[in-house]
Amino acid sequence: MRSIHRVIAIGLAAAFVAAACGGASTASPSPAPATATAKPAPSFEATSFMATIKSKGKIRVGTREDNVPFGLKNPSTGKLEGFDIDIARELAKGIFGDKANIDENIEFIPVVSATRIPTLQDNKADFVIATFTINDDRKKQIDFSDVYFRTGQRILVKKDNTTITKAEDMAGKTICAATGSTSVDNIKKIAPTAKILALDSYPPCLLALQQGSADAVSTDETILFGLAKQDPNTKLVGPYFSTEPYGIGIKQNANNDRAGFVTFMNAQLAAMIADGRWAKSYKQWISPVSFDEKKNPDGK
Amino acid sequence: MGIVFEFPDYYLFPNGLWVTFQLSVLALAGSLVVGTVVALFRVSPVTPLRWVGGGFVEAFRNTPLLVQLFFFFFGLPLLGIRLSAEPLESNFRAAVIGLALYHAAYVAEIVRGGLLAVDKGQIEAARSLGLSYVGMIRYIQLPQAFRAVVPPLGNIAIALVKNTSLAATIGVSELLQGGELIESRTFRSVEAFGAVAILYLFLTIPMGLGVNWLERRMLVVR
Numbered sequence: 001m002r003s004i005h006r007v008i009a010i011g012l013a014a015a016f017v018a019a020a021c022g023g024a025s026t027a028s029p030s031p032a033p034a035t036a037t038a039k040p041a042p043s044f045e046a047t048s049f050m051a052t053i054k055s056k057g058k059i060r061v062g063t064r065e066d067n068v069p070f071g072l073k074n075p076s077t078g079k080l081e082g083f084d085i086d087i088a089r090e091l092a093k094g095i096f097g098d099k100a101n102i103d104e105n106i107e108f109i110p111v112v113s114a115t116r117i118p119t120l121q122d123n124k125a126d127f128v129i130a131t132f133t134i135n136d137d138r139k140k141q142i143d144f145s146d147v148y149f150r151t152g153q154r155i156l157v158k159k160d161n162t163t164i165t166k167a168e169d170m171a172g173k174t175i176c177a178a179t180g181s182t183s184v185d186n187i188k189k190i191a192p193t194a195k196i197l198a199l200d201s202y203p204p205c206l207l208a209l210q211q212g213s214a215d216a217v218s219t220d221e222t223i224l225f226g227l228a229k230q231d232p233n234t235k236l237v238g239p240y241f242s243t244e245p246y247g248i249g250i251k252q253n254a255n256n257d258r259a260g261f262v263t264f265m266n267a268q269l270a271a272m273i274a275d276g277r278w279a280k281s282y283k284q285w286i287s288p289v290s291f292d293e294k295k296n297p298d299g300k
Numbered sequence: 301m302g303i304v305f306e307f308p309d310y311y312l313f314p315n316g317l318w319v320t321f322q323l324s325v326l327a328l329a330g331s332l333v334v335g336t337v338v339a340l341f342r343v344s345p346v347t348p349l350r351w352v353g354g355g356f357v358e359a360f361r362n363t364p365l366l367v368q369l370f371f372f373f374f375g376l377p378l379l380g381i382r383l384s385a386e387p388l389e390s391n392f393r394a395a396v397i398g399l400a401l402y403h404a405a406y407v408a409e410i411v412r413g414g415l416l417a418v419d420k421g422q423i424e425a426a427r428s429l430g431l432s433y434v435g436m437i438r439y440i441q442l443p444q445a446f447r448a449v450v451p452p453l454g455n456i457a458i459a460l461v462k463n464t465s466l467a468a469t470i471g472v473s474e475l476l477q478g479g480e481l482i483e484s485r486t487f488r489s490v491e492a493f494g495a496v497a498i499l500y501l502f503l504t505i506p507m508g509l510g511v512n513w514l515e516r517r518m519l520v521v522r
Contacts (some may be wrong), residue, residue, distance in 0.1 A: 174387045180484025197471045211377040213387040
């Protein structure tokens, strides 16, 4: 089974890469978007963290390399790409100026879920952008930027299912989710009588849904998009019943060594949303799986 | 941090242990019954029965237990066979059937060995006393065979208890899955899986002692 999943995963990754290459080639002939406010190189107060970064000449960015479509290493070029990577490059341009070879000023630090907070606390990265859900426990340990991407838990059912249309309908039904995930807790919170079929990962859950052992699969929407793409006889239903707001993680400004950094990040994110750079990245990376378009994290 | 055996959802351990116990008892009973029948098939004078017995043993002994569990849980419904209308009951049943049949193949080979080890003179004496074939098997061959195979059957029983942990992969909330849940909630993997290992010992060590006792009790020559 595992090797089948791996084959599927590789296939999906290849599909994303192919889509990405296609997107890039169609975009390149158009002239570079000359924004009215384009400045050669921004300047910062000498005491600010941005000035420190600028004088060092490199910003260290913690990202994931295995997280389609947010951050992954393109196997043919060896370069990182994805939604998170786009945002990271735009943030770097905010410090070093708008230039084509911005990667010269970025040092990408690979992280996984469990190493995101330690990477910041040990000062191995200046910021971490890696589908990092903002929550209260984490806020005690690190600082977060404003929400730059919002997702949530939804439900995947068979196309002909009419009994489950929202989260409350899961009551009494058998719902598949990964063993020990927060998805299980969210299901129990909203539908305490739901019966949980806990399997190791989501591809077996899709199998359980297909052959009728589970009435639905429920987890983060981004994962369900991937499953729905594998099996066109399934559909996503209902609004979010949990919110997973992603933020950019930054070391806490304990002894003023991160002066002004969060404020700077938030201003940059707001600018990206306002001038359409955010929407462009969303269209390139997220729309191929979500089949929708968004102009900001909160929707239309 | 240190190692602290203190879990917020500790009830998952006794609940999981109980499910593991149920799985073990039901699958062990099933494997002994099916295994003995298959062993009798394999030594039967009727050729087609020997084929059936041989086919069973080769099929279940030569494929991984995990694959068999996946077949019984994911595969059977695709063939239109539902073990239960209730999915969370059907994965338990799939686990019991898978564990029972897999270990029955080993039990069959062990019992067959025991049957063949019974002295030929015993069989000839039984037949010359006028016992039918069935009577000879029932009163002469099987009792002596079981006495000889208690130690290897004990091995199979203990292996079966440990193999119940594979049922976690088809969503049975047994002991290992309880440990996985606690690990994911506390991020204390050493303690969670340490506790799981100790609880398995609670099942297997008494079982080993029981087998030793049975072995002494059934010994003909003291």
